[in-house]
Amino acid sequence: MTTLTTAAAKTEAIEKSSIDAKIDAKDDKDEPRELRVKPIKSGTVIDHIAGGQALNVLKILGIAGTTDATVSVVMNVESSKLGKKDIVKVEDRELLEDEVNRIALIAPAASINIIRDYMVIDKHIVDLPSEIVGVVRCQNPNCISNTTEPIKSRMLVKAKNPVLLRCIFCEQPLTDRIAEYLI
Amino acid sequence: MFKKRHVLSMREFSREEIDSVLDMAQTLEPYARGKRSDMLAGKILALLFFEPSTRTRMSFETAMKRLGGGVINLGPAEGSSISKGESLADTVRVIGGYADALVIRHPKEGSARLASEFSPVPVLNAGDGAGHHPTQTLLDLYTIKKEQGRIDDLEIALVGDLKYGRTVHSLAYALSLYGADVTLVSPPTLRMPESIRTDLSGKGTRVREVCDLGKVVNNVDVLYMTRIQRERFPDPQEYNKVARSYRLTPQFLAGARKNLIIMHPLPRVDEISPDVDGTPHARYFQQSFYGVTVRMALLKMLIGGGA
Numbered sequence: 327m328t329t330l331t332t333a334a335a336k337t338e339a340i341e342k343s344s345i346d347a348k349i350d351a352k353d354d355k356d357e358p359r360e361l362r363v364k365p366i367k368s369g370t371v372i373d374h375i376a377g378g379q380a381l382n383v384l385k386i387l388g389i390a391g392t393t394d395a396t397v398s399v400v401m402n403v404e405s406s407k408l409g410k411k412d413i414v415k416v417e418d419r420e421l422l423e424d425e426v427n428r429i430a431l432i433a434p435a436a437s438i439n440i441i442r443d444y445m446v447i448d449k450h451i452v453d454l455p456s457e458i459v460g461v462v463r464c465q466n467p468n469c470i471s472n473t474t475e476p477i478k479s480r481m482l483v484k485a486k487n488p489v490l491l492r493c494i495f496c497e498q499p500l501t502d503r504i505a506e507y508l509i
Numbered sequence: 510m511f512k513k514r515h516v517l518s519m520r521e522f523s524r525e526e527i528d529s530v531l532d533m534a535q536t537l538e539p540y541a542r543g544k545r546s547d548m549l550a551g552k553i554l555a556l557l558f559f560e561p562s563t564r565t566r567m568s569f570e571t572a573m574k575r576l577g578g579g580v581i582n583l584g585p586a587e588g589s590s591i592s593k594g595e596s597l598a599d600t601v602r603v604i605g606g607y608a609d610a611l612v613i614r615h616p617k618e619g620s621a622r623l624a625s626e627f628s629p630v631p632v633l634n635a636g637d638g639a640g641h642h643p644t645q646t647l648l649d650l651y652t653i654k655k656e657q658g659r660i661d662d663l664e665i666a667l668v669g670d671l672k673y674g675r676t677v678h679s680l681a682y683a684l685s686l687y688g689a690d691v692t693l694v695s696p697p698t699l700r701m702p703e704s705i706r707t708d709l710s711g712k713g714t715r716v717r718e719v720c721d722l723g724k725v726v727n728n729v730d731v732l733y734m735t736r737i738q739r740e741r742f743p744d745p746q747e748y749n750k751v752a753r754s755y756r757l758t759p760q761f762l763a764g765a766r767k768n769l770i771i772m773h774p775l776p777r778v779d780e781i782s783p784d785v786d787g788t789p790h791a792r793y794f795q796q797s798f799y800g801v802t803v804r805m806a807l808l809k810m811l812i813g814g815g816a
Contacts, residue, residue, distance in 0.1 A: 468616070468617055496618035496638075497641075499704060
């Protein structure tokens with residue numbers, strides 16, 4: 327089941343003592359409680375995604391429209407840190423560090439909460455590795471990495487916030503519109 | 510320092526490494542002029558040119574032969590494994606097994622780096638699309654050092670197509686390692702990309718941009734001319750106007766410094782009048798010759814004994 331919850335759907339029920347309330351309250355004390363969604367029993371909650379980027383986060387995680395996973399997406403809720411933020415909850419799946427670090431490409435301030443039995447058992451801020459392999463295509467159409475050669479795209483991470491990537495093959499930088507070049 | 514390494518981009522060279530290549534080139538210059546040598550006897554250099562080239566291909570071939578080595582050529586793509594759809598990766602793996610080093614020119618940016626990842630022997634980038642051409646930059650630096658006695662603290666103008674010209678991008682970067690004072694002279698539509706200008710300023714290089722060639726000639730030690738390509742302009746009249754204003758004639762040189770040298774990566778079309786060839790400032794043909802010397806130095810350092 328995939329549940330999409332937007333800021334417009336403010337009336338979604340919440341549980342007063344939910345673990346999500348703890349997550350959110352800790353980071354965004356001024357956030358209206360009615361914007362939060364139901365807690366999950368186990369899985370991963372990705373918080374502090376820059377507003378509007380949640381669907382790209384799903385793309386990075388390989389969660390397409392036909393997934394069997396139970397996924398909740400909250401978009402454009404108010405955040406004291408970001409102004410607007412998105413939240414993604416993936417149930418019954420604990421994302422690997424390598425997977426979540428890719429999220430930093432488009433959401434450098436995102437935090438990852440691993441949930442077991444309604445408890446946050448691990449929480450950390452995403453951190454891009456020094457090199458990203460096979461995730462982002464080079465924007466240079468004449469780059470050798472955009473051919474049928476037996477290689478994966480490889481990007482060096484030159485800066486993390488805002489993200490600046492440089493293609494290891496043609497050295498072309500990529501900073502804006504990274505989401506458009508996700509593989 | 511150089512044994513078995515690849516030569517892909519000037520960004521991978523420190524100033525010390527550049528200096529060591531230029532010093533080696535100085536040592537080998539008599540051999541480039543014809544003195545016999547067998548320093549690379551028994552060694553084979555493979556030339557993989559997927560694009561037309563005259564001087565780069567021939568100067569590599571000359572450099573190898575002057576040092577006593579042999580050369581094998583890919584030849585025309587038609588009828589070769591390339592036309593059968595073989596990947597570049599497989600081509601360099603195979604030919605890397607025949608030779609001691611590969612020289613590659615290819616229309617795709619990043620192709621030389623890809624080749625270096627699959628080749629068992631050193632790869633020298635002889636131009637990858639609009640990307641890098643490091644041996645051109647090294648011969649440019651050698652020319653400046655030979656003809657001016659130094660590279661440090663010179664005032665250098667890069668003129669023409671600074672947007673698409675890979676030669677000037679690499680040269681500008683290398684000059685930043687020597688504290689040069691760089692003036693960028695181009696039409697507004699062909700300005701040096703901002704990323705490179707920012708890079709230069711970040712390294713402490715003094716950079717200024719002007720459009721008028723006439724205002725620059727009298728105040729520099731090196732004038733590095735490049736070709737403005739007709740196809741960069743949708744409007745032919747606009748091209749003609751720009752090309753005319755960047756055509757160097759002896760009249761421009763009336764008030765030039767005595768030590769001014771004029772360089773050009775060649776081939777030129779009409780950006781330097783033939784009348785300039787006879788002036789004491791013209792150095793572009795010497796520059797072309799130094800290509801052999803510098804490529805000899807690189808080959809000696811990569812696959813020869815010692816150094």
